[in-house]
Amino acid sequence: MKKTIIKNIRKLGGESAGHVVIDGAGFIEQWGGGAAPNMPDAVMIDGGGHVIAPSFFDMRTTINNLSAADSLQRWSRVLFAAGVTHAVVVPSQKNLLDDAKSVRAFLSLTNPKNARDGDGGDLPVANLHCYGAMTRGLAGTQLSEYGLMGLAGALGFCDGDHNAASSEAFLQILRYAKNFNALILAHPEDPSLSNQDAVMTSSLLASRLGLPSAPAVSEAVQLQRDITLVGLVGGRYHAGPITTRAGVDIIRQAKKRGLAITADTAPHYFTLNETAIGHYLTHAKLSPPLRGEDDRQAVVEGIIDGTIDIIASDHKPLHDDKKRLPFASAVVGMASIETMLPLMITTLHHQHGMALEKIIAMVTTKPRELFAAAFGGKKNGEDLLAVGQPADMVLLDEKTLWKINSGEFVSPSKNTPFDGSRVQGRVVKTIKQGRVVFDMELRKEEIIRDPMHEVIRDPMDEVILDHKVSVYHLF
Helix, strand or coil: CCCEEEEEEEECCCCCEEEEEECCCCEEEEEEECCCCCCCCCEEEECCCCEEEECEEEEEECCCCCCCHHHHHHHHHHHHHCCEEEEEECCECCECCCCHHHHHHHHHHCCHHHCECCCCCECCCCEEEECEECEHHHCCCCECCHHHHHHHCCCCEEECCECCCCHHHHHHHHHHHHHCCCEEEECCCCCCCCCCCCCEECCHHHHHHCCCEECCHHHHHHHHHHHHHHHHHCCEEEECCCCCHHHHHHHHHHHHCCCCEEEEECHHHHHCCHHHHCCCCHHHCCCCCCCCHHHHHHHHHHHHCCCCCEECCCECCCCHHHHCCCCCCCCCCCCCHHHHHHHHHHHHHHHCCCCHHHHHHCCCHHHHHHCHHHHCCCCCHHHHCCCCCECCEEEEEEEEEEECCHHHCCCCCCCCCCCCCEEEEEEEEEEECCEEEEEHHHCECEEECCCCCCEEECCCCCCCCCCCCCCCCCC
Protein backbone atom coordinates (compact mmCIF):
# COMPACT_ATOMS: atom_id res chain seq x y z
CA MET A 1 0.00 0.00 0.00
CA LYS A 2 1.23 3.50 -0.76
CA LYS A 3 2.08 6.03 1.91
CA THR A 4 -0.64 8.49 2.86
CA ILE A 5 -0.19 12.14 3.83
CA ILE A 6 -2.95 14.01 5.64
CA LYS A 7 -2.18 17.70 5.29
CA ASN A 8 -3.73 20.87 6.67
CA ILE A 9 -4.64 19.45 10.08
CA ARG A 10 -4.48 20.63 13.66
CA LYS A 11 -3.24 18.17 16.25
CA LEU A 12 -5.50 17.75 19.28
CA GLY A 13 -4.61 20.46 21.80
CA GLY A 14 -2.79 22.64 19.25
CA GLU A 15 -3.72 25.38 16.81
CA SER A 16 -0.92 25.38 14.21
CA ALA A 17 -1.50 23.59 10.92
CA GLY A 18 0.56 20.53 10.13
CA HIS A 19 0.55 17.13 8.51
CA VAL A 20 1.05 13.46 9.27
CA VAL A 21 2.72 10.84 7.11
CA ILE A 22 1.37 7.28 7.32
CA ASP A 23 3.53 4.46 6.04
CA GLY A 24 2.41 1.74 3.68
CA ALA A 25 1.57 -0.61 6.53
CA GLY A 26 -0.86 1.82 8.19
CA PHE A 27 1.36 3.16 10.98
CA ILE A 28 2.23 6.77 11.81
CA GLU A 29 5.63 7.52 10.25
CA GLN A 30 6.10 11.24 10.78
CA TRP A 31 4.48 14.38 12.15
CA GLY A 32 5.36 17.75 10.71
CA GLY A 33 4.38 21.39 10.73
CA GLY A 34 3.65 23.71 7.84
CA ALA A 35 3.55 22.46 4.27
CA ALA A 36 3.33 18.73 3.58
CA PRO A 37 6.40 17.04 2.03
CA ASN A 38 6.52 16.38 -1.69
CA MET A 39 5.99 12.65 -2.14
CA PRO A 40 4.63 12.08 -5.68
CA ASP A 41 3.67 8.47 -5.02
CA ALA A 42 1.85 9.16 -1.76
CA VAL A 43 -1.92 9.45 -1.43
CA MET A 44 -2.70 13.03 -0.34
CA ILE A 45 -5.71 13.84 1.87
CA ASP A 46 -6.69 17.40 2.71
CA GLY A 47 -7.69 17.64 6.37
CA GLY A 48 -9.53 20.91 5.79
CA GLY A 49 -7.92 22.55 8.83
CA HIS A 50 -9.77 20.21 11.18
CA VAL A 51 -8.55 18.67 14.43
CA ILE A 52 -7.06 15.19 14.27
CA ALA A 53 -7.50 12.96 17.30
CA PRO A 54 -7.15 9.29 18.14
CA SER A 55 -10.12 7.21 17.01
CA PHE A 56 -12.70 6.45 19.66
CA PHE A 57 -13.09 3.44 21.93
CA ASP A 58 -16.73 2.86 22.89
CA MET A 59 -16.86 0.76 26.05
CA ARG A 60 -20.59 -0.03 25.93
CA THR A 61 -22.67 -0.84 22.89
CA THR A 62 -25.31 -3.43 22.10
CA ILE A 63 -25.11 -5.67 19.05
CA ASN A 64 -27.73 -8.39 18.87
CA ASN A 65 -27.41 -9.60 15.32
CA LEU A 66 -23.73 -10.12 14.53
CA SER A 67 -23.87 -13.24 12.44
CA ALA A 68 -21.59 -13.17 9.40
CA ALA A 69 -18.94 -11.22 7.51
CA ASP A 70 -21.55 -8.97 5.93
CA SER A 71 -22.95 -8.21 9.37
CA LEU A 72 -19.46 -7.36 10.64
CA GLN A 73 -18.97 -4.93 7.77
CA ARG A 74 -22.36 -3.29 8.30
CA TRP A 75 -21.68 -2.82 11.99
CA SER A 76 -18.24 -1.46 11.21
CA ARG A 77 -19.75 1.18 8.94
CA VAL A 78 -22.00 2.36 11.78
CA LEU A 79 -19.07 2.55 14.20
CA PHE A 80 -16.82 4.32 11.69
CA ALA A 81 -19.50 6.96 11.11
CA ALA A 82 -19.22 7.74 14.82
CA GLY A 83 -15.40 7.88 14.78
CA VAL A 84 -15.24 4.58 16.66
CA THR A 85 -12.72 1.87 15.71
CA HIS A 86 -12.92 -0.16 18.94
CA ALA A 87 -16.19 -1.10 20.66
CA VAL A 88 -17.09 -3.45 23.49
CA VAL A 89 -20.39 -5.32 23.20
CA VAL A 90 -22.49 -6.03 26.29
CA PRO A 91 -24.40 -9.27 26.83
CA SER A 92 -28.13 -9.17 26.17
CA GLN A 93 -30.98 -11.67 26.06
CA LYS A 94 -30.33 -12.14 22.33
CA ASN A 95 -26.57 -12.35 22.81
CA LEU A 96 -26.04 -13.94 26.21
CA LEU A 97 -22.24 -14.47 26.13
CA ASP A 98 -22.52 -16.43 29.36
CA ASP A 99 -19.90 -19.12 28.76
CA ALA A 100 -16.50 -19.45 27.13
CA LYS A 101 -17.93 -21.13 24.04
CA SER A 102 -20.30 -18.24 23.26
CA VAL A 103 -17.52 -15.67 23.86
CA ARG A 104 -15.21 -17.50 21.47
CA ALA A 105 -18.01 -17.80 18.91
CA PHE A 106 -18.73 -14.06 19.09
CA LEU A 107 -15.09 -13.08 18.82
CA SER A 108 -14.55 -15.44 15.89
CA LEU A 109 -17.22 -13.48 14.00
CA THR A 110 -15.34 -10.26 14.68
CA ASN A 111 -12.09 -11.55 13.19
CA PRO A 112 -11.04 -9.23 10.34
CA LYS A 113 -10.23 -12.33 8.32
CA ASN A 114 -13.99 -12.78 7.98
CA ALA A 115 -14.20 -9.53 6.06
CA ARG A 116 -12.93 -10.18 2.56
CA ASP A 117 -13.80 -8.55 -0.69
CA GLY A 118 -14.61 -10.46 -3.86
CA ASP A 119 -10.93 -10.79 -4.74
CA GLY A 120 -9.94 -12.14 -1.35
CA GLY A 121 -8.47 -8.84 -0.15
CA ASP A 122 -9.15 -7.54 3.30
CA LEU A 123 -11.73 -4.86 4.06
CA PRO A 124 -11.21 -2.56 7.03
CA VAL A 125 -13.50 -3.46 9.90
CA ALA A 126 -13.81 -2.21 13.45
CA ASN A 127 -12.24 -4.03 16.39
CA LEU A 128 -15.16 -5.55 18.28
CA HIS A 129 -14.67 -6.89 21.81
CA CYS A 130 -17.13 -8.19 24.36
CA TYR A 131 -17.93 -8.58 28.02
CA GLY A 132 -18.99 -11.89 29.41
CA ALA A 133 -22.22 -12.29 31.33
CA MET A 134 -21.76 -11.86 35.07
CA THR A 135 -24.31 -14.62 35.73
CA ARG A 136 -25.72 -17.46 33.67
CA GLY A 137 -28.59 -16.33 31.50
CA LEU A 138 -28.24 -12.81 32.99
CA ALA A 139 -30.43 -14.14 35.81
CA GLY A 140 -28.37 -12.71 38.67
CA THR A 141 -27.92 -15.99 40.51
CA GLN A 142 -25.52 -18.63 39.15
CA LEU A 143 -22.04 -17.27 38.44
CA SER A 144 -20.49 -17.61 35.00
CA GLU A 145 -17.00 -19.08 34.55
CA TYR A 146 -14.94 -15.90 34.70
CA GLY A 147 -11.57 -17.60 34.33
CA LEU A 148 -12.43 -19.53 31.18
CA MET A 149 -14.35 -16.62 29.69
CA GLY A 150 -11.45 -14.27 30.37
CA LEU A 151 -9.09 -16.66 28.61
CA ALA A 152 -11.56 -16.74 25.72
CA GLY A 153 -11.30 -12.95 25.42
CA ALA A 154 -13.99 -11.37 27.63
CA LEU A 155 -12.75 -7.94 28.80
CA GLY A 156 -14.95 -7.88 31.91
CA PHE A 157 -18.28 -9.10 33.22
CA CYS A 158 -21.73 -7.55 33.46
CA ASP A 159 -25.38 -8.48 33.15
CA GLY A 160 -26.34 -5.74 30.70
CA ASP A 161 -29.14 -3.64 32.16
CA HIS A 162 -29.51 -5.87 35.18
CA ASN A 163 -27.82 -6.33 38.51
CA ALA A 164 -27.53 -9.09 41.02
CA ALA A 165 -30.57 -8.44 43.20
CA SER A 166 -29.13 -10.33 46.14
CA SER A 167 -26.33 -8.73 48.14
CA GLU A 168 -25.03 -12.19 48.98
CA ALA A 169 -24.85 -13.06 45.28
CA PHE A 170 -22.99 -9.83 44.50
CA LEU A 171 -20.54 -10.50 47.32
CA GLN A 172 -19.82 -13.90 45.76
CA ILE A 173 -19.41 -12.24 42.37
CA LEU A 174 -16.79 -9.83 43.73
CA ARG A 175 -14.89 -12.57 45.56
CA TYR A 176 -14.91 -14.87 42.54
CA ALA A 177 -13.89 -12.09 40.13
CA LYS A 178 -11.00 -11.05 42.37
CA ASN A 179 -9.42 -14.47 41.87
CA PHE A 180 -8.96 -13.61 38.20
CA ASN A 181 -8.41 -9.83 38.61
CA ALA A 182 -11.57 -9.57 36.51
CA LEU A 183 -13.42 -6.29 36.02
CA ILE A 184 -17.05 -6.24 37.22
CA LEU A 185 -19.33 -3.68 35.55
CA ALA A 186 -22.50 -2.84 37.42
CA HIS A 187 -25.68 -1.24 36.13
CA PRO A 188 -26.61 1.39 38.76
CA GLU A 189 -30.27 0.64 39.38
CA ASP A 190 -31.59 -1.27 42.37
CA PRO A 191 -33.86 -3.92 40.81
CA SER A 192 -36.22 -3.96 43.77
CA LEU A 193 -36.91 -0.23 43.33
CA SER A 194 -36.72 -0.15 39.53
CA ASN A 195 -39.37 -2.78 38.92
CA GLN A 196 -40.53 -3.82 35.49
CA ASP A 197 -43.53 -1.49 35.52
CA ALA A 198 -41.44 1.66 36.04
CA VAL A 199 -40.86 3.53 32.79
CA MET A 200 -39.44 6.87 33.96
CA THR A 201 -37.92 8.59 36.96
CA SER A 202 -40.26 9.55 39.81
CA SER A 203 -41.27 13.21 39.60
CA LEU A 204 -44.17 15.59 39.24
CA LEU A 205 -43.90 15.08 35.49
CA ALA A 206 -44.33 11.32 35.90
CA SER A 207 -47.43 11.93 37.99
CA ARG A 208 -48.83 14.36 35.43
CA LEU A 209 -48.20 11.92 32.58
CA GLY A 210 -49.66 9.09 34.63
CA LEU A 211 -46.66 6.84 33.99
CA PRO A 212 -45.34 4.33 36.54
CA SER A 213 -41.96 5.47 37.84
CA ALA A 214 -38.99 4.51 39.99
CA PRO A 215 -37.21 6.87 42.39
CA ALA A 216 -33.86 8.31 41.35
CA VAL A 217 -32.53 7.09 44.69
CA SER A 218 -32.54 3.63 43.12
CA GLU A 219 -29.11 4.51 41.73
CA ALA A 220 -27.72 5.62 45.10
CA VAL A 221 -29.05 2.50 46.86
CA GLN A 222 -27.40 0.23 44.30
CA LEU A 223 -24.08 2.09 44.34
CA GLN A 224 -23.95 2.23 48.15
CA ARG A 225 -24.45 -1.53 48.38
CA ASP A 226 -21.94 -2.32 45.66
CA ILE A 227 -19.25 0.03 46.91
CA THR A 228 -19.68 -1.12 50.51
CA LEU A 229 -19.01 -4.67 49.34
CA VAL A 230 -16.10 -3.56 47.16
CA GLY A 231 -14.63 -1.91 50.25
CA LEU A 232 -14.96 -5.21 52.07
CA VAL A 233 -13.67 -7.55 49.35
CA GLY A 234 -11.62 -5.37 47.02
CA GLY A 235 -11.32 -6.08 43.34
CA ARG A 236 -11.98 -4.10 40.17
CA TYR A 237 -15.38 -2.39 39.95
CA HIS A 238 -16.88 -0.08 37.34
CA ALA A 239 -20.34 1.53 37.49
CA GLY A 240 -22.31 3.08 34.67
CA PRO A 241 -24.09 4.88 33.31
CA ILE A 242 -24.18 7.33 36.22
CA THR A 243 -27.24 9.59 35.99
CA THR A 244 -27.90 11.29 39.35
CA ARG A 245 -26.34 13.81 41.73
CA ALA A 246 -26.40 11.22 44.51
CA GLY A 247 -24.63 8.73 42.29
CA VAL A 248 -21.91 11.23 41.35
CA ASP A 249 -21.40 12.10 45.03
CA ILE A 250 -21.09 8.43 46.03
CA ILE A 251 -18.50 7.76 43.34
CA ARG A 252 -16.63 10.93 44.30
CA GLN A 253 -16.45 9.95 47.97
CA ALA A 254 -15.45 6.37 47.18
CA LYS A 255 -12.55 7.58 45.07
CA LYS A 256 -11.42 9.85 47.89
CA ARG A 257 -11.29 6.75 50.08
CA GLY A 258 -8.89 5.20 47.59
CA LEU A 259 -11.14 2.46 46.28
CA ALA A 260 -10.22 1.14 42.82
CA ILE A 261 -13.47 2.08 41.16
CA THR A 262 -14.30 3.84 37.91
CA ALA A 263 -17.50 5.18 36.38
CA ASP A 264 -19.00 6.25 33.09
CA THR A 265 -22.02 8.01 31.72
CA ALA A 266 -23.59 8.48 28.29
CA PRO A 267 -24.17 11.71 26.33
CA HIS A 268 -27.96 11.62 26.69
CA TYR A 269 -27.65 11.78 30.47
CA PHE A 270 -25.69 15.03 30.44
CA THR A 271 -27.62 16.55 27.55
CA LEU A 272 -31.28 15.75 28.25
CA ASN A 273 -33.48 15.74 31.31
CA GLU A 274 -36.80 14.00 31.92
CA THR A 275 -38.74 16.66 30.03
CA ALA A 276 -37.40 15.17 26.78
CA ILE A 277 -40.17 12.60 27.17
CA GLY A 278 -42.56 15.42 26.23
CA HIS A 279 -45.77 13.91 25.00
CA TYR A 280 -44.81 10.29 25.56
CA LEU A 281 -41.79 10.26 23.22
CA THR A 282 -40.73 6.61 23.41
CA HIS A 283 -37.29 7.39 21.93
CA ALA A 284 -36.54 8.98 25.33
CA LYS A 285 -37.45 5.80 27.23
CA LEU A 286 -34.12 4.61 28.58
CA SER A 287 -32.59 2.49 31.33
CA PRO A 288 -31.68 4.18 33.64
CA PRO A 289 -34.39 6.73 32.80
CA LEU A 290 -33.66 10.37 32.05
CA ARG A 291 -33.47 12.29 35.32
CA GLY A 292 -34.32 15.76 36.56
CA GLU A 293 -32.39 18.90 35.62
CA ASP A 294 -30.41 18.99 38.87
CA ASP A 295 -29.22 15.45 38.23
CA ARG A 296 -28.23 16.31 34.65
CA GLN A 297 -26.18 19.23 35.87
CA ALA A 298 -24.51 17.04 38.50
CA VAL A 299 -23.43 14.58 35.82
CA VAL A 300 -21.81 17.46 33.91
CA GLU A 301 -20.03 18.53 37.11
CA GLY A 302 -18.86 14.95 37.67
CA ILE A 303 -17.38 14.82 34.18
CA ILE A 304 -15.59 18.14 34.52
CA ASP A 305 -14.05 17.37 37.93
CA GLY A 306 -12.97 13.87 36.86
CA THR A 307 -15.34 11.88 39.08
CA ILE A 308 -16.78 10.27 35.95
CA ASP A 309 -13.92 8.74 33.99
CA ILE A 310 -15.40 7.64 30.69
CA ILE A 311 -18.15 8.49 28.23
CA ALA A 312 -19.79 5.54 26.46
CA SER A 313 -22.38 5.64 23.72
CA ASP A 314 -24.78 3.21 25.45
CA HIS A 315 -25.94 2.45 21.91
CA LYS A 316 -29.09 0.27 21.78
CA PRO A 317 -30.44 0.29 18.24
CA LEU A 318 -34.06 -0.78 17.91
CA HIS A 319 -36.49 -1.19 15.05
CA ASP A 320 -39.53 1.06 14.88
CA ASP A 321 -41.84 -1.77 15.84
CA LYS A 322 -40.13 -1.88 19.24
CA LYS A 323 -40.52 1.86 19.75
CA ARG A 324 -43.77 2.85 18.04
CA LEU A 325 -45.84 1.55 20.91
CA PRO A 326 -47.59 3.03 23.95
CA PHE A 327 -44.92 4.40 26.27
CA ALA A 328 -45.33 1.65 28.84
CA SER A 329 -44.91 -1.05 26.17
CA ALA A 330 -41.97 0.40 24.21
CA VAL A 331 -38.54 -1.18 24.65
CA VAL A 332 -35.87 0.89 26.41
CA GLY A 333 -32.88 2.17 24.46
CA MET A 334 -31.80 4.57 21.73
CA ALA A 335 -29.51 4.62 18.71
CA SER A 336 -26.87 6.86 20.24
CA ILE A 337 -23.47 6.15 18.79
CA GLU A 338 -23.68 8.54 15.82
CA THR A 339 -24.72 11.43 18.07
CA MET A 340 -22.05 10.74 20.69
CA LEU A 341 -19.36 13.19 19.53
CA PRO A 342 -21.71 16.06 18.55
CA LEU A 343 -23.39 15.94 21.96
CA MET A 344 -20.07 15.75 23.81
CA ILE A 345 -18.70 18.77 21.98
CA THR A 346 -21.94 20.76 22.13
CA THR A 347 -22.69 20.26 25.81
CA LEU A 348 -19.28 19.86 27.41
CA HIS A 349 -17.04 22.03 25.19
CA HIS A 350 -19.28 24.81 23.90
CA GLN A 351 -21.72 25.09 26.80
CA HIS A 352 -19.43 24.32 29.73
CA GLY A 353 -15.98 25.23 28.40
CA MET A 354 -14.36 21.85 28.93
CA ALA A 355 -11.12 21.47 26.98
CA LEU A 356 -11.51 19.40 23.83
CA GLU A 357 -8.52 17.19 24.62
CA LYS A 358 -10.02 16.25 28.01
CA ILE A 359 -13.33 15.37 26.37
CA ILE A 360 -11.70 13.24 23.70
CA ALA A 361 -9.59 11.45 26.34
CA MET A 362 -12.86 10.13 27.82
CA VAL A 363 -13.52 8.15 24.63
CA THR A 364 -9.92 7.31 23.75
CA THR A 365 -7.28 6.87 26.44
CA LYS A 366 -9.57 6.49 29.48
CA PRO A 367 -11.38 3.37 28.26
CA ARG A 368 -8.08 1.91 27.06
CA GLU A 369 -6.69 2.44 30.56
CA LEU A 370 -9.65 0.51 31.97
CA PHE A 371 -8.65 -2.43 29.80
CA ALA A 372 -4.93 -1.79 30.16
CA ALA A 373 -4.01 -5.47 30.28
CA ALA A 374 -5.45 -5.95 26.81
CA PHE A 375 -4.46 -2.64 25.25
CA GLY A 376 -1.13 -1.71 26.76
CA GLY A 377 -2.32 0.92 29.23
CA LYS A 378 -2.02 4.03 27.08
CA LYS A 379 -1.82 7.07 29.34
CA ASN A 380 -2.53 10.03 27.12
CA GLY A 381 -3.67 11.10 23.71
CA GLU A 382 -0.16 11.89 22.54
CA ASP A 383 0.85 8.25 22.98
CA LEU A 384 -1.97 7.09 20.72
CA LEU A 385 -0.79 9.49 18.03
CA ALA A 386 2.93 8.86 18.45
CA VAL A 387 5.20 7.79 15.60
CA GLY A 388 4.96 4.02 15.25
CA GLN A 389 1.35 3.77 16.49
CA PRO A 390 -1.39 2.41 14.18
CA ALA A 391 -2.88 5.28 12.19
CA ASP A 392 -6.38 4.97 13.74
CA MET A 393 -7.59 8.55 13.79
CA VAL A 394 -10.57 10.86 13.59
CA LEU A 395 -10.75 14.21 11.85
CA LEU A 396 -13.29 16.24 13.77
CA ASP A 397 -14.88 19.60 13.25
CA GLU A 398 -15.68 21.23 16.60
CA LYS A 399 -17.17 24.40 15.12
CA THR A 400 -19.82 23.70 12.48
CA LEU A 401 -23.46 24.15 13.45
CA TRP A 402 -25.81 21.55 12.04
CA LYS A 403 -29.04 19.73 12.69
CA ILE A 404 -29.33 16.04 13.54
CA ASN A 405 -31.45 14.10 11.08
CA SER A 406 -31.88 10.45 12.01
CA GLY A 407 -32.61 9.70 8.36
CA GLU A 408 -28.90 10.30 7.73
CA PHE A 409 -27.74 7.72 10.24
CA VAL A 410 -25.62 4.95 8.78
CA SER A 411 -27.28 2.73 11.35
CA PRO A 412 -30.55 1.28 10.07
CA SER A 413 -32.02 2.12 13.48
CA LYS A 414 -33.26 5.69 13.83
CA ASN A 415 -34.57 5.59 17.40
CA THR A 416 -33.22 8.85 18.80
CA PRO A 417 -34.83 11.69 20.77
CA PHE A 418 -32.31 14.08 19.19
CA ASP A 419 -33.90 14.12 15.74
CA GLY A 420 -34.01 17.78 14.73
CA SER A 421 -31.69 18.99 17.51
CA ARG A 422 -29.13 21.59 16.54
CA VAL A 423 -25.59 20.72 17.57
CA GLN A 424 -22.07 21.97 17.04
CA GLY A 425 -19.27 19.55 16.14
CA ARG A 426 -19.08 16.33 14.17
CA VAL A 427 -16.91 13.55 12.77
CA VAL A 428 -15.47 14.56 9.40
CA LYS A 429 -13.35 11.52 8.56
CA THR A 430 -12.48 8.26 10.29
CA ILE A 431 -9.17 6.64 9.43
CA LYS A 432 -8.41 3.01 10.24
CA GLN A 433 -4.83 1.83 9.78
CA GLY A 434 -4.16 4.65 7.40
CA ARG A 435 -7.25 4.20 5.26
CA VAL A 436 -10.28 6.49 5.18
CA VAL A 437 -13.24 4.38 6.23
CA PHE A 438 -15.79 7.17 6.71
CA ASP A 439 -16.01 10.51 4.94
CA MET A 440 -18.70 12.98 5.96
CA GLU A 441 -18.19 15.08 2.85
CA LEU A 442 -19.50 12.22 0.75
CA ARG A 443 -22.54 11.89 3.04
CA LYS A 444 -21.79 8.19 3.27
CA GLU A 445 -18.95 5.91 4.22
CA GLU A 446 -16.31 4.98 1.73
CA ILE A 447 -14.19 1.91 2.22
CA ILE A 448 -10.87 2.11 0.46
CA ARG A 449 -9.73 -1.25 -0.75
CA ASP A 450 -6.35 -0.61 -2.28
CA PRO A 451 -3.55 1.98 -2.58
CA MET A 452 -5.27 3.59 -5.55
CA HIS A 453 -8.19 4.45 -3.24
CA GLU A 454 -10.78 2.52 -5.18
CA VAL A 455 -13.96 2.94 -3.22
CA ILE A 456 -17.09 0.97 -2.54
CA ARG A 457 -20.03 3.26 -2.12
CA ASP A 458 -23.07 2.39 -0.11
CA PRO A 459 -26.16 3.22 -2.19
CA MET A 460 -28.05 4.20 0.96
CA ASP A 461 -28.09 7.53 2.78
CA GLU A 462 -28.68 10.08 0.08
CA VAL A 463 -30.07 12.71 2.43
CA ILE A 464 -28.24 16.03 2.27
CA LEU A 465 -27.37 17.76 5.50
CA ASP A 466 -28.67 21.22 6.24
CA HIS A 467 -25.54 23.31 6.70
CA LYS A 468 -27.48 26.56 6.79
CA VAL A 469 -28.33 26.38 10.47
CA SER A 470 -27.52 29.79 11.83
CA VAL A 471 -28.89 29.59 15.35
CA TYR A 472 -27.53 27.29 17.99
CA HIS A 473 -30.30 26.13 20.28
CA LEU A 474 -30.34 22.55 21.49
CA PHE A 475 -32.92 22.67 24.23
